[in-house]
Amino acid sequence: MDNISRESERKGQILNSAIKIFGEKGFQNATIAEIAKDAGVGDATIYEYFKNKEDLMLAIPVEFTKELIPQINDHMMGIKGAFNKLRKFIWWWLNYVEKNPGYGSIVLLELKTSKTYVSTEAYQAARSFYQIVLDIIKEGQEEGAVKKEINPYLARSLCVGAMEHIIIRWLLKDRKYPLIQYADELADLLIDSLKTRV
Numbered sequence: 001m002d003n004i005s006r007e008s009e010r011k012g013q014i015l016n017s018a019i020k021i022f023g024e025k026g027f028q029n030a031t032i033a034e035i036a037k038d039a040g041v042g043d044a045t046i047y048e049y050f051k052n053k054e055d056l057m058l059a060i061p062v063e064f065t066k067e068l069i070p071q072i073n074d075h076m077m078g079i080k081g082a083f084n085k086l087r088k089f090i091w092w093w094l095n096y097v098e099k100n101p102g103y104g105s106i107v108l109l110e111l112k113t114s115k116t117y118v119s120t121e122a123y124q125a126a127r128s129f130y131q132i133v134l135d136i137i138k139e140g141q142e143e144g145a146v147k148k149e150i151n152p153y154l155a156r157s158l159c160v161g162a163m164e165h166i167i168i169r170w171l172l173k174d175r176k177y178p179l180i181q182y183a184d185e186l187a188d189l190l191i192d193s194l195k196t197r198v
């Protein structure tokens with residue numbers, strides 16, 4: 001294994017451990033020492049990659065979005081129609097968070113409540129991820145499925161806000177029920193609010 005692969009693997013281990021520890025303990029209560037121990041590296045190794053604990057947390061959505069966007073795009077391949085794509089996006093995102101609750105916790109409970117979040121690269125990563133929803137809505141308007149008079153940016157906010165609310169509630173209720181159970185009904189409600197009436 002070459003040095004670049006080793007470096008990338010080590011950074012990935014640190015990020016995965018950070019998701020786990022931040023997800024379990026919250027940002028304030030988690031320590032670099034705990035993350036290092038879980039990752040099987042020394043504290044100093046973490047500082048080779050990240051300036052501090054906040055820098056580490058902000059790196060999580062940036063790095064993971066690089067993987068998430070190609071994943072969701074692969075899932076959309078061959079799906080015809082904006083509403084089918086929106087339904088798939090909702091199902092995929094709720095399913096991903098259900099399987100990776102630490103990630104959901106960091107992005108929605110820790111980062112979104114920070115006043116400085118909107119000026120970070122992490123915020124830009126989230127915007128690029130949710131750009132997929134905006135593109136689906138615009139596609140729906142072009143094909144005549146989504147009302148032309150709807151502001152597509154506001155429609156994206158409606159879709160994203162609904163998904164995030166369901167995820168946050170699930171996280172705060174200690175994940176006591178399957179998150180994915182809401183995918184179909186949420187998709188039905190959103191599609192009904194967006195669709196062109198004939």
